Amino acid sequence: MGLENGKVHKLERVNADETPVVDEEVCAGSVEAHNDMSKVAMIVSLLAVLLLVIFFFGMNRNIAGLSDEVKNLGSLRDEVSSLDQRMIQMQADVPVHIKRMIAHDMVNEMAMKAAYLGETLDSESQRAAMQLILKELQGVRAGLEK
Numbered sequence: 001m002g003l004e005n006g007k008v009h010k011l012e013r014v015n016a017d018e019t020p021v022v023d024e025e026v027c028a029g030s031v032e033a034h035n036d037m038s039k040v041a042m043i044v045s046l047l048a049v050l051l052l053v054i055f056f057f058g059m060n061r062n063i064a065g066l067s068d069e070v071k072n073l074g075s076l077r078d079e080v081s082s083l084d085q086r087m088i089q090m091q092a093d094v095p096v097h098i099k100r101m102i103a104h105d106m107v108n109e110m111a112m113k114a115a116y117l118g119e120t121l122d123s124e125s126q127r128a129a130m131q132l133i134l135k136e137l138q139g140v141r142a143g144l145e146k
Helices: 024-120 124-145
Strands: 002-004 007-009
Touching (some): 024 124
Antiparallel strands (some): 002 007
């Protein structure tokens, strides 16, 4: 006897001389149960194969759809590359365009100031000089507008 966690276990000796008594009715029931279990096992295995086939075709269709999407990504990559090139070109052109606009605005401002000074000066020689400056500024403005 052994005590294990407060439980008592009793070990008995088995004699090899004793032959087990088998009831024929129990044995016949066991064979029928075995035949019934084999039918159940066959049905379960067929259902498992059917599920595997359904799973395979579903995955195959999903993989085919994914491969089409990957091909579309290749064309999108080309489009993004061309847009990137256009963006780089626009960024290179924009500073020149902006510089030209700023210079145009500054020349306009100087021309307005020169016109105002031409009207307010008392000396005729200074007015003539301002008119000459005004004509030069208008020429520069015309060059920037091209």
